[in-house]
Amino acid sequence: MDIGKDKAGHGALRLTAWATSAVLGWGIAFAAPLPAQAQSLSPDQSLDDTLPAPTTSAAPADAATGPLTDTQTGAPVNQASPASQGSGGSDTPPNMRLRLDGVDPTTTGSTLDDDLRRVNLPETTVDGLRTRQYPDRADVQGIPLGTFTLRPSVNQSINLERDRTGSVEDNRTFLQTDLRSTLTSDWDRHALTVTGEGVWQRNISGTGEEKPTISLDADLRLDLPADTIAHITAGYQFYREDTSDPNAIAGASKQSAVNQFTTGLSLERDFGLLRGTTALALTRTVYSDAELSDGTQVTLSDRDQTAGTWRGRIGYELSPAIIPFVEVNLGRAVYDQTRDSNGYARSNQSYGGKGGVEFDLGEKFKGELGFGYQHTEFDDSRLASVDSPTIDGNLAWSPQRGTDVSIGLSTTVQPSTTPGLSGYSAYQLTSTVSHQLRDDLTAKLTGGTIWRDYPSSGSAADETEYDAAFGLTWGINRYLDLTSNVGYQLTTRKEGDDTRQLQAGVGLTVKR
Incomplete structure (x- = not known):
């Protein structure tokens, strides 16, 4: 009897173990x-x-x-x-x-x-908006070249332009090719960035002047010990003077072509709460001849010059987001010819300073603003010095994802070519608003103004230039964009005729 009970107990135990194993096996299979x-x-x-x-x-x-x-x-x-x-x-x-x-x-x-x-x-x-739904329309990756990446793009457009000064009107239709390329390094330390831009125009109808431009810039950043950063820069720029420029030749069928070469060196050092910057820059400017409507060549070599500037800045870090600063600058411009074609010695020296604040509240809001004073005096005693208050700054603001706002302020002193007139102060305001309407559609609105303030003792009158433009870019895919734009420019003068220019165009951009 005991033996039977033992056998029955062992059978029940085996049955229980088998059932437990089956349950565990099914659980693992389902899990x-x-x-x-x-x-x-x-x-x-x-x-x-x-x-x-x-x-x-x-x-x-x-x-x-x-x-x-x-x-x-x-x-x-x-x-x-x-x-x-x-x-x-x-x-x-x-x-x-x-x-x-x-x-x-x-x-x-x-x-x-x-x-x-x-x-x-x-x-x-970001800000409650989902990321891009079409990753193939993201920025192109570029072309790897060893430790560098090349990002080229070409835009071909057809444009209409209407230019009117007083009763004189020039209308033209032209093809324009825009080339842009950026070469960036991918190094553990230091960085090299080379940017090139070029614009080529060809009239297919009308009598307006073609305006080609070329711009090349290189910036080598060196990460040195002791929280020091050095920048070595070089550049070249080619452009043709605009007919609305105060120094342009009146009645010329082809304005002077300007070749400008630049180089510079700057050092930035972090001394704890203090930030120091010192920089040197050299600019060489060469002017070609202008051509009148009757074919006469006007030599402008008396405007060729070499200019050098030095600036120093010291800032105090109240917080990582706010840094007040003071800055001083010295400059000297030497003309190749001691006197120009009118007998004036236009070489000059300048000095000035400003105080302001840098602010950095992250990717959403950053920039700087400064106020100061600039004095420029000329070698020729007959040319009055140019004294002007200055305001300079820049602002980058992104109120929400897909919207970017940038504002720039600058003050410069420009020499004049008019006999007896030394120069003028140019106050410029620029602004750009870019908004992503859709994942593949971006709108851009730009506007600006330039106020040219001549000395009250001179014979020239002040003038103001207004600019506005609107453009749309449709990203067909990551390599192809369809672009369109329309712009308007108005130059008003206290004396003389106003100038109005209207331009519109549509184009196609290929990028890699």
């Missing part, structure tokens, strides 16, 4: 597909949406999709790595222990686990 199911979550789903209800059985993953694998190793991602199996506290792999907010409570795990966590994170947003 294993969960990582693959979590991998396929959409940005609008949470992990709770895929977990089985407490009163129902979990459904197996779709067999058609199969287990996910790592793109580099080929290993299934729904299998726990040896490192995760050895972690204490739970037999569940780390890639299944996700919090509902998308953050893994553990701080350890393999690279594979990190990749899986990144996939399962909800879609990131």
Whole structure:
């Protein structure tokens, strides 16, 4: 009797162990597909949406999709790595222990686990807006060239221009080619950036003047010891003087072409709460002959000059976001010819200073603003000195994602070519608003004004220039953009005729 009872007890024990093993096996079989199911979550789903209800059985993953694998190793991602199996506290792999907010409570795990966590994170947003829905329309990656990246673009457009000064009107239709390229380094230390831009125009009808431009700039940043940064710069610029420029030749069919060469060196040093900057810059300017309507050449070599400036700035860090500063500058311009064609010695020297504040509130709001005074006097005693208060600054503001606002203020002293007139102060305001209407459509509005203030003792009258333009860019794909723009310029003069210019065009940009 006892033997029978023992056999029955052993049979019941074996039956219980078999049932327990079966239950555990089915549980593991149903639980294993969960990582693959979590991998396929959409940005609008949470992990709770895929977990089985407490009163129902979990459904197996779709067999058609199969287990996910790592793109580099080929290993299934729904299998726990040896490192995760050895972690204490739970037999569940780390890639299944996700919090509902998308953050893994553990701080350890393999690279594979990190990749899986990144996939399962909800879609990131900025200011409540989702990220780009079309990643193929993002900025192009450029062309790798060793440790450099080249980003070229070409825009071909057809344009209409209406230019009117008093009763004289010039209308033209022209083709314009805009070339732009940026070469940037990818070094652990230091950085080199080379930027080139060029505009070529060809009239297909009308009598307006073609206005080609070329600009090349290079900036080598050196990260030196003791919190010191050095910049070595060089550049070249070519442009043709505009007919609305005060120094342009009246009645010329082709204005002078200007070649400008620049180079500079600056040092920036952080002394704790103090920030110091010193900089030297040299500019060489060469003018070609202008051509009158009857073919006569007007030599302008008496305007060729070499100018050098030095500036020094010291700032005090009240906080990382606010740094007041003071700045002084000295300058000297020497003309190739001691006297110009009218017998005036126009070489000059200048000095000035300003005080202001730098502010940096992050990517949303940064810039600087300064007020000062500038004095310029000429070698010829017959030319009056130019004294002017100055205001300079810049502002970059992004009120929301997809909207960027930039504002610039500058004050410069420009020499004159008019007999008996030394020069004038130019106060310039520029502004740009760029807004992303859609993921593939961007609108840009630009505006500005220049006030040319002549000395009261001179014979020239003040004038003001107003500019406004609007453009649209449609990103067809990451390599092709359709552009359109319309702009208007008005120059008003206290004495003389006003100038009005209207321009509109449409073009296509190819970029890489």
